[in-house]
Amino acid sequence: MTxxxxxxxxxxxxxxxxxxxxxxxxxxxxxxxxxxxxxLHDAARAEARAMRAVAAxxxxxRLGSLVEQCMCFVEGCDPLGAARLRGQILEYRDRVDRxxxxxxxxxxKPAYDQLARRWASxxxxxxxxxxxxxxxxxxPEARDAVGAEIEGLADRFPGTAxxxxxxxxxxxAIGDWKAAWEAIERARQLQPDNHRYLEFAVLLAARRxxxxxARRFLAGTFEQLDRLPSAVSLFVALGELELAGRRRAAxxxxxxxxxxxxxxxxxxxxxxxxxxxxxxxxxTRLLLVALLAGEKPTMDLLYQAGLGDxxxxxxxxxxxxxxxxxALSTADPGQDWLRAA
Amino acid sequence: MARVIHYAxxxxxxxxxHDFVVDTVPxxxxxxxxxxxxxxxxxxxxxxERRKSRRSSIERLELHLEWDxxxxxxxxxxxxARAQRMSSGRTAQREHVTELAAYGLALVxxxxxxxxxxxxxxxxxxxxxxxxxxxxxxxxxxxxxxxSRGGLRALAGVAEDKTxxxxxxxxxxxxxxxxxxxxxxxxxFLKVKP
Numbered sequence: 165m166t167x168x169x170x171x172x173x174x175x176x177x178x179x180x181x182x183x184x185x186x187x188x189x190x191x192x193x194x195x196x197x198x199x200x201x202x203x204l205h206d207a208a209r210a211e212a213r214a215m216r217a218v219a220a221x222x223x224x225x226r227l228g229s230l231v232e233q234c235m236c237f238v239e240g241c242d243p244l245g246a247a248r249l250r251g252q253i254l255e256y257r258d259r260v261d262r263x264x265x266x267x268x269x270x271x272x273k274p275a276y277d278q279l280a281r282r283w284a285s286x287x288x289x290x291x292x293x294x295x296x297x298x299x300x301x302x303x304p305e306a307r308d309a310v311g312a313e314i315e316g317l318a319d320r321f322p323g324t325a326x327x328x329x330x331x332x333x334x335x336x337a338i339g340d341w342k343a344a345w346e347a348i349e350r351a352r353q354l355q356p357d358n359h360r361y362l363e364f365a366v367l368l369a370a371r372r373x374x375x376x377x378a379r380r381f382l383a384g385t386f387e388q389l390d391r392l393p394s395a396v397s398l399f400v401a402l403g404e405l406e407l408a409g410r411r412r413a414a415x416x417x418x419x420x421x422x423x424x425x426x427x428x429x430x431x432x433x434x435x436x437x438x439x440x441x442x443x444x445x446x447x448t449r450l451l452l453v454a455l456l457a458g459e460k461p462t463m464d465l466l467y468q469a470g471l472g473d474x475x476x477x478x479x480x481x482x483x484x485x486x487x488x489x490x491a492l493s494t495a496d497p498g499q500d501w502l503r504a505a
Numbered sequence: 506m507a508r509v510i511h512y513a514x515x516x517x518x519x520x521x522x523h524d525f526v527v528d529t530v531p532x533x534x535x536x537x538x539x540x541x542x543x544x545x546x547x548x549x550x551x552x553x554e555r556r557k558s559r560r561s562s563i564e565r566l567e568l569h570l571e572w573d574x575x576x577x578x579x580x581x582x583x584x585x586a587r588a589q590r591m592s593s594g595r596t597a598q599r600e601h602v603t604e605l606a607a608y609g610l611a612l613v614x615x616x617x618x619x620x621x622x623x624x625x626x627x628x629x630x631x632x633x634x635x636x637x638x639x640x641x642x643x644x645x646x647x648x649x650x651x652x653s654r655g656g657l658r659a660l661a662g663v664a665e666d667k668t669x670x671x672x673x674x675x676x677x678x679x680x681x682x683x684x685x686x687x688x689x690x691x692x693x694f695l696k697v698k699p
Contacts, residue, residue, distance in 0.1 A: 178626030235630025
């Protein structure tokens with residue numbers, strides 16, 4: 165990393181901020197506000213990259229970068245992202261002198277406080293969401309009420325990826341796959357480094373997007389597996405299994421692609437924290453090997469992989485791939501804000 | 506008699522990097538003429554007060570700003586439509602138009618009064634807004650503000666607030682203020698540090 169990299173990243177951040185402001189000046193419809201939010205999130209990442217390029221930055225320099233990143237989230241209508249950075253900023257209260265801290269965060273604070281008040285008020289007004297505290301209640305009436313509230317929140321805070329994830333979950337639950345896909349793509353544009361969104365996008369693409377588009381999406385993700393966590397490999401493999409179901413004539417091609425994805429995941433160093441993931445990868449490997457050998461996969465492969473706890477409550481009609489998919493589809497990434505609201 | 510500085514807005518594309526100019530120009534076109542028909546004749550004249558250092562006296566100038574839409578369209582084919590969208594925007598949008606227009610006008614005075622200074626980045630949360638040197642721990646730049654009304658008196662109040670914060674910061678090696686008022690058309694360009 166060099167000073168040139170620092171300068172380059174800050175130049176990029178500056179251009180993105182200007183572009184976002186121009187979009188907001190030209191229109192205030194949802195699409196404009198969302199596009200501006202995406203650019204401001206990109207700008208925040210560029211600011212962070214610029215700081216990483218500085219050898220041994222001072223506390224004051226780090227604080228300055230965090231303030232700038234946080235302001236990008238504030239103007240990018242992402243109260244959750246801004247709040248996470250606000251926490252990091254407050255750590256510098258005791259590292260730089262009080263006056264410097266107040267002068268450097270003086271412009272940010274009122275803007276942040278205003279956004280936080282708007283967010284708190286909007287959440288307090290989302291009565292169904294607060295009553296259920298889940299994104300998709302099982303009761304259809306409650307599900308629709310929560311879905312409408314989350315969509316309303318996403319309209320007011322279009323830079324909040326967690327809300328677009330919620331919109332995605334709602335539309336997925338009611339079977340509107342196009343709207344579900346658009347929503348998860350919005351979440352991914354805001355947080356392209358969030359591999360959980362990518363994982364679910366892979367599964368959704370494999371199951372519900374046009375086959376050619378899904379193939380391209382999975383192939384594109386496969387190309388990036390070297391740089392992605394093992395969990396993404398698992399979802400690519402499961403995605404290939406789904407595609408094999410949709411293109412039976414080319415099933416072997418997809419099973420082989422799935423097996424390659426599993427091997428990519430298993431080849432990465434594992435530790436205790438990802439032991440469970442390793443079990444899922446191993447189960448998927450056994451499943452694909454059985455399919456390629458022309459055998460009918462049984463629940464035994466889940467036991468063999470150490471996932472017996474998933475099998476014990478299943479019915480005799482379920483297939484191991486259904487169990488894997490169901491187990492991996494229940495987690496709502498990054499929704500702690502809802503449980504805490 | 507105040508010295509007159511002439512500036513053709515299309516010159517900005519030569520004086521500064523394209524990407525730092527292209528999003529500010531439509532806002533200048535939308536904001537500077539204002540809504541009154543009688544104020545739309547070029548050149549647009551700004552009374553400009555400049556201070557080259559904290560201890561020097563105020564120099565009074567006239568900035569005569571004009572533009573050729575055809576020449577601007579060479580760099581941004583949509584400039585006319587974008588300016589129109591910005592002119593007809595609602596209140597929330599107008600704040601952004603004022604902000605962008607002030608940035609664009611600041612680029613004009615930087616190009617004219619600090620020749621050779623090329624903008625390197627923009628900031629939103631941490632003054633100064635425009636940086637022409639991003640060296641860690643010793644940035645140099647220009648803090649910008651735009652006001653629709655209030656004239657020199659309003660700008661003087663803004664200058665007072667902003668000067669204190671910038672002058673006291675260790676990480677700012679050089680700072681200027683570029684403050685703009687749309688009606689009457691007045692502007693301050695003040696060096697506040699060192």
